[in-house]
Amino acid sequence: MQPENLVGTSSRIRRIIGECEAIATSRSKVLLTGESGVGKEVFAHYIHKLSRRCDAPMITINCAGVPESLLESELFGHVRGSFTDAHRDRRGLLEAANHGTILLDEIGEMGMRMQTMLLRFLETGEIQRVGADQPGKPLDVRLIAATNRDLWADTLKKSFRTDLYYRLNVVHLVVPPLRERQDDIKPLLFHFLKLASTLENRIMPELTAEAVTYLEHYAWPGNVRELKNLAERLVFRCSGRAITIQDLPLEIGTPDVVEAAAADPWHRLVSECYDRMTIGRESFWTAVYEPFIHRDMTREAVRALVRRGLEETRGSYPLVVSLFNIPDEDYRKFMRFLHKHDCHMPIQAFRMLRSFTPPASAEPHTPIVPASAAFAIGSAV
Template sequence: SLAWRRTMDIIQQAAPSEATVLLLGESGTGKELLARAVHENSTRATKPFIAVNCAAIPESILEAELFGYEKGAFTGASTARDGRFEAANGGTLFLDEIGEISRHVQVKLLRVLQEGEIERLGGGGKPRRIDVRIVAATNVNLAEEVKAGRFREDLYYRLNVIPVSVPPLRDRRDDISLLAQHFVQVYAEKNGKAISGCSPTALERLTEYGWPGNVRELENAIERAVVLTRAGHTVIDEDALPREIRDATPGTASASSLTFPIGMPLAEIEMRVILETLRHTRGDKRLTAKLLGIATRTIYRRLETTDPDAADGSEPEPGDARLAAEEV
């Protein structure tokens, strides 16, 4: 697609330089693959590429993970340990979900970008020189985070040297059939099946669907379809696709997933809408809040009163009053 070609053009131009790259886009759009492309097309290609999902590491240990620590730095630190920056020395460090790091870690990251040095926890203020190129990614609007006081302005400008907008899959519909074919080949080989592609009707459903989970959701859908396609069948039919893809009109969830009985309390309806949207965003709370037009903290507050498994976009147990739609 034209949108993807424009993105790749910027990546190819940026890769040979030493400039910091900031990838901007929704979850599941392939930002880590683009970060790897930057690394593999740079002069650092033979050196390490280290990826860190800042949102997946608890805030209490993120600093130690990134910058390392000395023996005795904290309870349980029986030996010294390199952090991710030192592991990536000479190469590229990919910091995904950079908008989730605390202000304290932001200060230390700014020092890396300005001075090219880190300080381990318990290091007594002794700096360590490092040579690392940073590629960062976020699915939030960092400029708005700066205005809200949650992200340092000086760090934002240090990261935003070469911003690259990564288009969502719904804006790359010409790519869906190519991506689907690629994933069919990958998972057919992995599962030992002689599946060559998708039927015309299955491709039509895939192309019409809104893909709130982007490429990651497409990959999961194709893997599922390959597994469920019976032996002897050489193509994936639409019956093997998840129900929301078969039933949904373009860009929407399945209508059956948001049917409410008369008399259901408004709070219960709100919760089911939140859970259904979380399911389609694969647990991305910020994207869910954006789609619903509410604050992210509202999502967290509502989830405090429900099953914690639902926050990951997983299916609730049968009989739960807050059931999202069945996958199959």
């Protein structure tokens, strides 16, 4: 059952809740990824709470918050005299979490030396306190790692160990940003307004439809954390009365932005997906295909994306494939997908978009690739 402190009704959040419930009782390591403030820690706690380890401790360490030189002794403990300030033996957080769960938050910030030590622990289950001459007893700790980084990209850049990545990535849960799950905004807001009003002993402000529309069309770069902070401010500002647009911070949006988004509900989603593929280098398969298959994206939105791709490439499907970061060998699969779901469109109209004469040196049939597409293709790996 969904706990009180885990709010969300969108299909994507319900799916993650289902996955947590399915894996909670296993020993599997879990990798939680997603932008900062999306709720990774909330899900980690939920997994622990549902597991057989729920009566043992759940300990969180923020790997970015502890200097690398201290992280080893924090995690593994130390023996007296092993360094200047080590006045007595001290157990580390892994030992403290024995039979329970440890959350290694911001694991992507962990340095190479610690990564190697963590890998050794994951392979043997044994820890060696700093300054000890032999390893201690094996521990039974479930490990959950969280990060807002693309760890796979970090392995390619050699800043994260590939073997450690595979060890951690047994179950991978991706928590989507708030802007991709609009349905959650209203229930979350209500939850935080109620929580803050109770804590501050104030009358809860009233949510108006107009304010909700504004908030639902905002991009929430700080995700749920940002929304929680706003709710806390609104409790002071609007206690006992309705929240008006004037009460909202300026960055939430101007009326025309909101009107345009309301009149064209998938317009923003389309732009975001397009940017994620062309600027963020995400593949069509994860940015579009997956949400479409899970009914989080409409056929109209997919069509709009393909249309935009064809406009950008002047009607070339092979270039759209590159633009959308689809591997060359998936070209046929992509075309089959478009035909099957009625998202394929004839290219003639887009070819006519070529309104200027190609340079003399260009081949007559070479499509003219605009700068953004050229970038996407040039930097494809």
